[in-house]
Amino acid sequence: MEGDIYRMAFGMTTWDGLTPQYISSGSATIRAGRDIINFGTVPAIGCGLTGPVDCRGSTQIFGGAFRTAGLVVHNDPRDITLISAGRDIIYGNMTVAGPGNLIVEAGRNVYQGDSGRFTSLGPLFNLTPETRNGGAGISVLTGVGAGGPNYDAFASLYLNPANRADPAFPLVHPNNEGKVVHTYDAELTTWLSDRYGYKAESPQAALAYFDALSPIERGIFVRLAYYDELKAGGREYNEPESPRFSSYLRGRNAISVLFPEKNANGEAISYTGDLTMFGGSGVRTLFGGNVELMVAGGQTLIGVGSVVPPSTAGVLSLGSGDIDIFSLNSVLLGQSRVFTTFGGDLFIWSVRGDINAGRGSKSTAVYQPPRRVYDVYGNVTLSPPTQNTGAGIATLNPIPEIPPGDIDLIAPLGVIDAGEAGIRVSGNVNLAALQVLNAANIQVQGEARGIPLPPVVNTAALTTASSATSAVVAEVAKMAERVRPKPADIPVIVSVRLLGFGTQP
Template identity: 35%
Template sequence: MRAGRDLVLAHKESVIYTAGRRDTTTWSDFTTANPAAVYGVQGGHLDIQAGGSIQASHSGQRFVEWLNRQGNVGEGMYFGEYNSGEYGVRPDGSYGYIYLPPEQSSWWINYGAFQQGVGALGGGNVKVSAGGDLDNLVVVLPTTMRMRGGRTADEARTMEVRNGGSMEVEAAGAIRGGQYYVARGSGQLRAGETASGHNVVVTRNQGEIDERITVLPVAPVLALGDATLRLATAGDLRVQSVIDPLLIRYGDDGTGFLPRLDHGSYMSGYTGRSALSLVSTGGNVTLVNQAEFAFRDVSLRSNTTGQDRLVGLGGNLYPALTRVVALNGNVENQGPMFVMPGAGMDLNVIADGDVRFDVQNFKVIDDATRSAPYARIVMARAIPGMMPSPDMPAGGGGNPFQADLMALMQNAISPYSSLHAYYKGLANPDVLPLADDHEPSRIYAARGSIVGLDLAASEQMRIRAGTDVRGLLVDARNVRASDITLIDAGNDILAMRPVRDRWGLNNGTGRIVVQGPGALVLAAGRDVYADNLTVETVGNRQFDPATNRPIPGTDVNGLPATGAAITVMAGLDKAPGYDAFAAAYLDPANVAAMPDYLKAAGDGGAVLPVYLTDGIEVRPGGEEKVVRRGLVSYMRDMTSQTLAPLDAWKRFQDLPRLAREQFLRQVYLLELREAGRDQNEPGIGGLPRNGGYNRGHAAIETLFPGDGWRGSVAANTMMLRTMAGGDVSVLTPGGGLQVAALGATVAPGYGLVTLDSGHIDIFARNDVVVNRSRILAFVPEARREGSDMIIWSTEGDIDAGRGAKTLRVPSAPEVLTDIDGFTTMRERSDMSGSGIGTVGDGDLDLIAPEGTVNAGDAGVRVAGNLNIAALHVLNAENIQVKGQSKGLPQVAAVNVGALTNASAAASQAVVAAQDVVQRERVAARQSLPSVFTVRVLGFGGEPASESRGEGREARSGPQAQADGDRRYDPGHLIQLVGLGHNIDPRLAARLTESERRQLERNR
């Protein structure tokens, strides 16, 4: 068909389609066909061309009015009699639930009900071309299906599908509104832009009074099944929703022509071949994702729900293979977006500008569907077999759909789940759905920001913004040990209120939960700033937020029990020197050029880089402790194989880049620790062993060369916590770390906390400040694996803060299962207090080459060994060490082993021990010389010159007794060398080298 000018389909019965002939094929194992069903085949092709626009009046149809279907299973999950869900008089006169005859799955075309559209209803290709616009046009290529067999539990099922084809739609102008459906085959849509074509009026009534009228513009609706569909525009691309027509509610729509009871027959038409591509080359992409009111005007009354859920669960469903790209614009998601399960998951949302999650026009929907508005992307964690399908349709009484597709989508593992037993049997498979999918999904804003990020992921993600990431609400999942979920911002990561607050979660500022192993990495070119941020990794189970105990029955099969590590980095406006660092510290080819402290003896006398292998120390009592996890151990986690060191290095090269970088950062932090320990050990000529601090500075210069790094990690309140193992690391090569703001109220459990044998490592150039929060590494006493801690500040101080020691962090019990399958649960003590501390046998290294380590009011508690390397140590009496200590003033070297069990802090035994320790401290002060840091604030009103003129002998007379300690004694242990910047050069010469450096720094 050709029209030189405009083509107008004004009347609602204006249709152009090919129907084909009736398919008379029958099968002996398909016996429950609807008498009204007609199956057409050999429909032929349709070609429509218009020199101008093609205009159609909006019909308001919603697929199921012409695409009819049936299919329900009974209690035995086969096509037998099924419970209708209706309670009434049965055929035998009794009262009870009414059972309906068997319905084998099927769908077909009701040709007479198809209005205002064009299509190949009996198979064939469709081509539509317009020199102008396409307004409210419906273009469809449906299929028909009959499911043979399945009438008993053992009868095989065979799916007979007919028709489908190719759709090509092109408009030189705009595609406005309309519906475009490819059930099988491929579809190509091209236009200058896509936009809204008609409006839907939603009216809410209270009695006879109109309460609210909302007008919602409706953009094109896309629908697909076993097909690929691509929409490309030169300008703006706006899509109302992506729909699976076979999941649209098949019930009362207010017309009176459809049954009032929703018998369902829900079955998804998506397959492993389903794919969607939305590409704008010159404009913005907007995903409205409002499908509930996308078809016709609706009047909602407060006492009726008959017209609610017109789309049901068929709206906003994107196939597992989805690509959304704005090559020169922004991408905005305005409503819920559900990515269906598949054998592989490949979601890519790419924008040259911003990617925004912004709820729009949803208040009326909130009222109508009684659900909170949100613009979240939900990626399915279910296997495809958990979705309603032609094999196993849902909706009847025997297989109630529970109106809960999301529970199926998320593979919700909960002892309280209301899912049907069939789905519970499929849930929690031994092999994860995406176990063979190694490619991450991506959300990129190349030169813009990601605003209001709201995501539930099923696999590792790459989330990158050229400028900022503002607002974080993420449920992440890593599948394997080498997976890295990355959130990367060219400028700042801001855990602040997103565009819209969803349900008031965490004040809408920032929350990340990670299932599975591997790591979560947050990296910012400038700052990571949080008003309130919580990050947790949970391994393979859920935890009770009130007690931090695991919830029984929530284990996810296929995920390791050990959780992901957390790494937060700021100031990375340029790439760290990972390649140079690997070459200098790990590459066996360079071992000859490495200093001796980086070499270790291998098998057969070979010399290897020390970080290829583990380091073991024997502690008092003969216990061995792993103090350095080398590459062999790291690769065992990655591959489940114990490799020789050189083989481990070779396999290391094949890991994804982010997984390699994660290990290199571990080596880097261990190298800083060794530099701090070497500083306290004498070497050749009385100098520190292996160069001391210089060893650490060399590592810094290799990984973070130069002085252009700028950026800090700071929060009003922040929690970085691993619940089931996994390290916590913070690296700020050009800034500092503020765990909580000064004076902020910090909840118990906030701070940097590992609750199950995870290390905590911090590298900063400037101050590390805890304030009223905590940095605590916890390990179960039964495991004895150690939760060590390294804190390095190149130019700043390390301050344990002023938090209360009485706060408690509940911890999970230890669950042990022997080889016979017997499981026991061993309760573990809670971790108490604020400040800095380790439990179990965790070591602590505090290194501030040019600064002060201040135990503060909160204190420092060490279950293993302590090493402090710093210019000054303050409040040393508030440091408790169970093992050996180095770098402490002698007054603080107190054995307080009796205090390491935090759970017994309130017992009489510990109170008595504290009294003993206090007496020991008093005696120590009286008998040992002390090291003091004194700030002179004044001289009690005396002129400074008089004080300076006094001698030692003058202090023995009566006047000295009257003046007390106000007079200056130049022979005293405490000497005054000057005030402010007025330093007497003669007295300054008496300062040590380190004191002179500190003096220059303070100036």
């Protein structure tokens, strides 16, 4: 496949007063052999406020103010929208309403600049206000090369229970060659039941059903298992009772399987490409749905220090979804943010770079308006917004009803820097890196591992030193007193005055 896609608008969102109207078809598959440029971006000409409006899409809107293009509406949790480019995706804008998955994949770079956004609106109907879930997940993959991640190799190794290692031997022992610590056959059975309604009678039956799915569908579960494996490997690093304590072996093995250095013919595979966002760019799920950023060939830039982003920018899970980030090089936030705000967990693994929380303002309000929810009977409820502030890295629970979220940050060859923006954790935190900087700017409500303790002043030693100094001073004073010369005896001088010799003749 060759060729580019330029300035394509798919689906539209309009407003009649304050009520949004969604005009779109179902899920879509959009592929380009080379680049996708300005996808879903509103053209500068032909989008007036009234009258017929043609925004170069497949639909014309008559009347009303046009606002955004790039919309798909999913009606089934199994719906998948795929946007795939063999090389680069530049300024992509896509909004997905309903459940399912939005997958954005580029062989090289995804460059969003200051205006590219991927957003999941959540369910249009039957939304549960208390849990704020059910929305589509968003996966952004960059630098994965022409063939993409090796999902088949990962599934063959990690989904077959026969490949489980013998815990009596170390993972590097010859008896465990080609084995893994944990296989995800039980998780696969549950996933197939939840997503497809398939009740597997055995792990082999589940694996056979899984193999019959399309590569895009298989990739959804493989990425879930991949991030779980990386997280488990990062936690083992700080677990003294683990046989892989202070070792990244488990995580590195998973990386080498999903992103091998050579293909089946022994030829080197090149992974090159960055994810670049700053200004108003971001990835957001508003009512559930996980966010996955997989940058296999470069750097993950979520913000820059010289541009103050709006409160809607960054990587945000405003529902109950998790955020998982894998990056070959550094993950840099600048003045932006990576937040979960309704109980989701947050995970970042940088293979050979740093994780920097940036220098964003702690007073910025991350605002989300309340949303009216209608059930099938016409009953109206209000899904309450959560008030969140700041920048940096955080799992927030601003009200007691929200469950805590954990944070795992892993940088085996780099530095974790809380920066000025800080790291806030409503649950437990696990950090593993060569060095952790600005640890005083890390706030944890649960258990903390990997955070260096602040230096403690030994007051007893200071007291002892002070006493010794006082004793020395006193002794010196005594010695000075002993060697001081004594004053010589001063003779008494008596003055005698002769007044006369009397009256004798």
